[in-house]
Amino acid sequence: MQVKNLIKIAFKAIGTNKLRSFLTMLGIIIGVASVIAMLAIGQGSSQSITSGISDMGSNMMIIMPGSENFRGLRMGPSNIQSLTVKDYKDLKDKATYLSAVSPVTNGGGQAIYGSNNWPVSILGANTDILSIRKYKIKSGDMFTERDVIASAKVCVIGKTIVDNLFVNGEDPIGKTVRFNKIPFKVIGVLTTKGENTMGQDQDDVIISPYTTVQKRITANTYLQSIFASAVSENMSDKAAEEITAILRQNHKIKAGDEDDFSVRSQQELIKTLSSTSQILTVLLAIIAGISLLVGGIGIMNIMYVSVTERTREIGLRIAVGAQTNNVLYQFLFESVLLSFTGGLIGITLGVATSFIIKSILQWPITVSTYSILLSFAVCTFTGIFFGWYPARKASRLDPIEALRYE
Amino acid sequence: MKTIIEIKDLKREFLVGEEVVKALRSISFSIEEGEFVTIMGASGSGKSTLLNILGCLDTPTEGEYLLDGMSARKMTKNERARFRNKKIGFVFQSYNLLPRTTALENVELPLLYNPDINGKQRRLKAMQALNAVSLSDRIHHTPNQLSGGQQQRVAIARALVNDPVLILADEATGNLDTRTSYELMALFQQLNEEGKTIVFVTHEPDIAGFSKRNIVLKDGKVIKDTLVARPASALEALSSLPVNEEE
Known part of the structure; x- marks a missing residue:
């Protein structure tokens, strides 16, 4: 079957259940939007720290008198x-x-x-x-x-x-x-x-x-x-x-x-300070990632319902000549389309949210290309991963049973 | 004349729990091109099982089944799907049309799974099939905008669209009133006149009267296989029905 036909069928299936499709996508939308916004906040703060230090001279080195051992008594730098x-x-x-x-x-x-x-x-x-x-x-x-x-x-x-x-x-x-x-x-x-x-x-x-x-x-x-x-x-x-x-x-x-002296570079300072904000970024990303996972499970759930609901349709398709892969790809494509569209909306929403936070709260925020690419990849993967099992179930239905399904 | 269906010592057994249920016990018959055969039998007689095997949805436990000279027995699942796509047109009791999908798109469905046919040809063939069932003016209607008889016509158009060697109808008039049933039988008779081979599974004797040959099953065996001497004309039967019977 041609890819064009697959796309057509998937769009049709999503279009006939608009509200349900939207609610399913909502999980992905919120997940992706939060990943993007959280990473933007995290990276923004990390960058503002770095650039703040760079303003003081990013290649600056400070040599200070170090602690001195004076007959076993160590003294603070100011005394030395x-x-x-x-x-x-x-x-x-x-x-x-x-x-x-x-x-x-x-x-x-x-x-x-x-x-x-x-x-x-x-x-x-x-x-x-x-x-x-x-x-x-x-x-x-x-x-x-x-x-x-x-x-x-x-x-x-x-x-x-x-x-x-x-x-x-x-x-x-x-x-x-x-x-x-x-x-x-x-x-x-x-x-x-x-x-x-x-x-x-x-x-x-x-x-x-x-x-x-x-x-x-x-x-x-x-x-x-x-x-x-x-x-x-x-x-x-x-x-x-x-x-x-x-x-x-x-x-x-x-x-x-x-x-009896110490040498500090700004690089070290940057590392220390930005490591804190990096931990924060990772934490935020994990929380957002979990919501993406929940969104994915939502897709899986809906795809299961959809397969059960359309058992007769699947039976008919198989009876008139659909091969196992035709049915598999049809449902797989449907779930990928759900997560992909959700991802697109989520990215738009995430970027918009980031800029709103930036302009209203004046927080330093940086939306990075990699966070957009990452969430895009993740939600496509989510679609395939969580759509696979329901799609496989659909493709393996016995047409005789499926046609009789009430 | 070409033999479309050839069945030899066909057996189908199911394992239900520990018990072996013999749905078909050694059936043999053949159907030539251009025949209009009804298969009758009470429920449990094995006619559904036979229909599934004839439709290449199921395979026999023993015996041989040749459709258009080919044995479906050793085919894989996907090969059988391709075979069904090219050789068989199904008409079901409950129409099985896709909801919220236009008549045209419903008829196009089997051709979606035929890689040799492009979008343009698909549309053309679907229009021709709808024309053959006199529904050219309803092509953009969805099933819920069509009457039962019209829905079944769409289903028949869908069965015709891939130009199959065999049309397999399963209680195709079971959900319809007498008048509509007769109208549909007239359509089937017309298609048969045009050379289509039709196998029609039913339990209504009057429907069987419209066919050219009648096979009766009981307990998994053929108990009667007779040619109908003078098949009734559905068009004539239709005109003899009282007008506005339902109203």
Whole structure:
């Protein structure tokens, strides 16, 4: 029998029982729609975490002083002064997998301009910090290498600082801000970055040459951390190995001893954070998958009813020459058509729902092609799998019995 | 003349529980092309079993059955389906039309299972068959829009559509009133005149009177096989019926 005829017969059978067919499809529709919407929500949140971190610099690496064993007493990182300017310089000179390196030293205090003041931590760094943290200068200029060497009392400031110190809307460029009584000349303003994934305000920042901060604010020669950029995201692991090798040599750590520093890449952070949302996605997908399974069982149930109800029709078809496979394919095709149509409607509904959630609740949502393909494949498979048994039952009916069936 | 049906020592036994029921006990007869045979018998005489075997829906336990020179006995299920499709036209007591399906589509049904016929030919043949049963003006009606007699005509058109060597009717007039029965018998007689071989299973003696030959079964045996000397004309019988009998 031609496929065209099969399609015709299946459409006819579904068309004659419109309400029943629709109710059967509803199971599949809800199943597919929820799979798509759930995966869209899960993946959206996962992507927003990743992109949030990427905004901070996806190839950023942070080197922190590690726990130090001091006569058996282990100390927290803040007490340790194991990172030095020499470490930074060696990394800058020797490391081949790093595109930018900046020492970091923070000093807490109060920034004052005129009658306004604001609590802030001043970030001492070199010129590379802009490219590492993905900051950009909106107006004015970044301080230069010469300012770093000269420990110039200059700074660039973020929008939050501008808003809180320059309340009258004055142009901050060229003005002098006092930080812990030390005057800093504002030479640049950063573009707005907003909050990062952890909810910290990235615009609440004053950046100055680290030499200035070390001399004037913290009054020490140690570094709180070193920020660096790997040449690419994929090179993060290699870069981390290289940093470890250079620093171990610098710190004269014997083979087998623990590092007195730690190297963290953003890649690790992304992995940790997105693994949570991946578990969530998997859970959502399982729940949605179960509803798809229930939908499939609904199809099987209806196909059984349909076969029983149409016993005489099947008997007649066999009597006038339908072969086993003709009958088998007829019913199989019918169930596939049910699940396939249900799948199509479900996908439309799922995508629509995702966009509605996106526009109303402002959730980050990504509808991926693979979730559409996956649910399409699954519901076609569902149709074949759950339609097979009823179809086989139909094809094996004895025409004599079937024709007499009341 | 060509022999359409040839039956030799046909036996059919069923196993019901532990007991062997002999539905047919050694039956032999043959039917030539162009014959109009009625098979009669009380219920339990084995006529349904014989009909199923003649229709290649069932196979004999012993003996030989040749339809159009071929034995259906050693065929597989699918081969028999193909054989039925090409050689036999069925007419059932309860019409067995597909509900919510037009007369035309119902008649087309057997041709759907014939891969040699395309959609255009199918439509044409179905129209011709409906024309042969005088239903050309009802082709798009569904069974529930047709009277019992008309429904049975559609069923007869369906039996004719694949141009079978044998039309097998099972109590085809059983659900119809006398007038409609006679009308249908007139149609069968007309088809027979045109050369169709018809085997008609019935338990009504007056219906048997319209055929050319009468085979009577009892307890699985042929007890009577007679040629009807002068078959009655259904058209004449029809005209002798009182007009508006039912009203």
